[in-house]
Amino acid sequence: MTTEVRSLREFKMPDVGEGLTEAEILSWSVKPGDTVTDGQVVCEVETAKAAVELPIPFNGVVERLFFPEGATVDVGTVIISVAVAGEAGAAAPAAAAPVAPVAAPAEAEPARREVLVGYGPRTGGTQRRARRTTTTTVVAPAPAAPAPAPVAAAPVVPAQPTGDRPLAKPPVRKLAKDLGVDLRAVTPTGPDGVVTREDVHAHAAAAAAVAAPPAEPAAVAPVEPVVVATAGTGDVRVPIKGVRKATAQAMVASAFTAPHVTEFVQVDVTRTMKFVRRLKESGELGRDIRVSPLLLVAKALLTAIKRHPEINAQWDEAAQEIVIRGQVNLGIAAATPRGLIVPNIKDAGGRTLSGLAAALGELIDTARLGKTSPNDMQGGTVTITNVGVFGVDTGTPILNPGEAAILAFGAVRELPWVHKGKVVPRQVTTLALSFDHRLVDGELGSRVLADVAALLEYPKRLITWG
Structure with a gap:
């Protein structure tokens, strides 16, 4: 029985x-x-x-x-x-006496x-952590x-x-x-x-846990639950937890570990904006592929990194070495209901423009739905943060720990600009590149930023330089 x-x-x-x-x-x-x-x-x-x-x-x-x-x-x-x-x-007798626990010998094999x-x-003893009050x-x-x-379990040795x-x-x-x-x-x-x-x-x-931390707190969406403060009602206290807590810890670690340098440049992106419109209207990158200025900014940065691979690097404190990464995993800061996260496109530098556009669209959609996988959140090597979508001209983004550079893409505005000897209205944006001065000196950082600007001013160079 x-x-x-x-x-x-x-x-x-x-x-x-x-x-x-x-x-x-x-x-x-x-x-x-x-x-x-x-x-x-x-x-x-x-x-x-x-x-x-x-x-x-x-x-x-x-x-x-x-x-x-x-x-x-x-x-x-x-x-x-x-x-x-x-x-x-077999069923045990109803009146069976309980078996008293016996202390295992000091050298006995630990139970599974x-x-x-x-x-x-795990083997060996464990130590219980002190519980928080x-x-x-x-x-x-x-x-x-x-x-x-307890039900006995047969020991299994993997x-x-x-x-x-x-x-x-x-x-x-x-x-x-x-x-x-x-x-x-x-x-x-x-x-x-x-x-x-x-x-x-x-x-x-x-x-x-090792996913890339948010790029910088300037454009972080409210953390759930949303706390709305009304003027004249006194102080409002918001618990620091979740995304906000991780962001604060990562940004403090980055700011006090890596010496930051930020450089700025204004760029005439009129030709880039025309190129974006042409790609949208022609559909040459494929059906259902979204085309945006961010796509060409990403392609320009990847092309500049290809010309200057030393900027795609990491500081190894333990070994006291600079590690130049073999591929570019491009992080894109994305606003979500829980805050700003930075998933990345693996081997972005090896993708065509259409492949990059498809990956970028999928990355952003997945992030906004809150379905980003842990694998997509780790291993980033360089990041773009698009502060322009909030109408911001530029900023000084903080590096993701473990990365050497982050590019801020500002709002595109129609401004008076000297073009072919005349002052005419042109589409202008401001780029800001922050980099770790242990890894990137002023010359390398300036060359990378200048290349990105030149590619966005004349987007046809994306073909010849790439």
Whole structure:
């Protein structure tokens, strides 16, 4: 005779790494009593700059939600418990006495831990972090009940896969592709070194922490929830968390680590604006491809970097070396309901104008929908911030940590300009290039900015120079 054994399994806030210790629960997708399956998204959390959906790694029935929406939760804290059903062998006698826990010998082999999203099997003891003194409203509190009998788990020792192709089932490979995760970079915890769904989700959650920080706070959209201050009503206090907190930390780190230099130039972009109109009307870049002045600014910057690759660099403090990056991952500052984020286009320098336009449109649309993946938020090498869309002429943008340069594109205005010996109205903009003076000296920065200006003044050079 067999009997069903029900036990509670706890799901913890994933460890997002890189020094981040907390995340905010934006929304719950389940409630107590709901049935959940392995891989089902149970909540959405905000870490650093990205909103990340968290899937549950096992089947069962939701027993309890430990925190409400809007709560900020420490990494490693239980956020949901699930009643899991399983099969046991012969039914145990009803009056069986409980087994007293026995202390393991000092040299005994440590027991295997459950693998949760963000946590692989670990050995050795653990040390509990001191909890912060906060008051949190608990959703659907459950009455105290005796702890269920633990279900023994057979120890599994993951083996390293042989060859360059990691071991994973087809559904796991598809999941990794959808999340932009390179399976070769994932630590396997499954039997015989197989990469599991939990491993992929853990790697994706950890990648969110190293996403590129916002370019500069000048054009940051209000952080949710929006707090509206009315004149004469007194002070309003807004909690510093989520995107705002990550932005502040990143900008302070950048400003006090990299010596910033900013240079400015005014450019006659009349020909560029005509070129943009021609591309829109002709549709030569392809159907449903949006064309904007930002596209040509991006192409001009990429062309200038191709001529001066030393500006696409990174400062390695530990090795005391300058690393010139092999490809340009172009970050574009995008305003979203939660604030300014900077996803990037991988290998932007290797794309054609039509390919760059398609990637730029997809990047902006995805960011505004709040669906930017962690992979798109990390690895940027240089950034463009388009302050002109807000009617701003220029600014002094702060570098993203780890990058050597950021270009601000100001508003395009009709101004009196000397053209062919006459003062006539022309379309003029102001460009501002901030760079890390440890990596980029004044000559290199000036040459790059001058090249971008020359390409925008005469956009036909994009063909000859590229």
